[in-house]
Amino acid sequence: MGNISDRIALIIKEEGISIRAFEQHIGCSNGVISKCINKGTDISSLWVSKIIETFPKIDPKWLLTGEGTMLSPSSAASNSITSSKSSPSIPTACHAPHGSSEGIPLIPLDAVAGFPAESSGGVRLEDCERYVIPEFENKGANFLIRVSGDSMVPLYYSGDLLACRKITDIRFFQWGTVYVLETSQGVLVKRVQESVDHADSILCVSENSSVHHPFLLPRDDIRSLSIIVGLVRLV
Incomplete structure (x- = not known):
């Protein structure tokens, strides 16, 4: 063929x-x-x-x-390569029992900046759902977030779980890479490009660019930065 x-x-x-x-x-x-x-x-x-x-x-x-x-x-x-035409082949996720310390925690979008939690506050790990996904743990994933909206279709769909690894140094980007950015606007999942005319900003690009147009994001508005190391699509 x-x-x-x-x-x-x-x-x-x-x-x-x-x-x-x-x-x-x-x-x-x-x-x-x-x-x-x-x-x-x-x-x-x-x-x-x-x-x-x-x-x-x-x-x-x-x-x-x-x-x-x-x-x-x-x-x-x-017939399990995909449950729908839009679902990529991905490792199997096992939902850990409530209260378990195993697996990767699913962090609410509004709590990403507060994870991992310090003793002074932040998201309580015992309150989080957890998923056991050895492949992602081996890649250093330390939290999951759930995609909301259609701005990254067809790469990511609303409801997808993204396995993320936090980056401590948020000054440098690999242009063209999709990041999870925690900002004053909330948590954004965007492909990041260099802004030639605005050195103090980055250009955030959506996969669904016909509906969601690129926009500039000031570098000093980035509160936390994570890379995506895996995807779980629940169907």
Whole structure:
């Protein structure tokens, strides 16, 4: 069935995400998969391995050779690669029992800046829902937040749980990366770009840019900053 770039394009279509979101899922630089699909450039074995690792429901033999079907036999039987076309393949989340100290806490949006809680106040961990997701714990995730709104569709949907790791130094950004920013406007999930004309601000960009237009955010309005290390989509 075509070449490997055609099959990668089919995976992206099946997952219902953008090429850029797919690149983020496997951890490669912006444009690597885009060039493979649109220009027919070769893709290294490293990224093929990452695709197989990140999307375990995909049959490796099909991806490499085109033989067979997209879904591995076990996942095809359960039809569980996605519960909807917009849901990417993600690790399984187990809801920890109430009062448990295991797992990653789900922090209310208005309490992100106060997490981790100090003895003087902040969000009470015993009041938080927790999810056991070993893959995200291994990546250093220390809290989850729930997405609200449609500004980051199709990358993230309202109700998605984002696994986040707080950054202590909020002065530096990796341009083009999606961050969780706690500001005076509340918690924002935005792709951050450099503002050439305003050195004291950053440009916050939504994936759903036809509805939510980019805007400038003063650097001194950023109270806390986190990177996203994983996604849980509850369906």
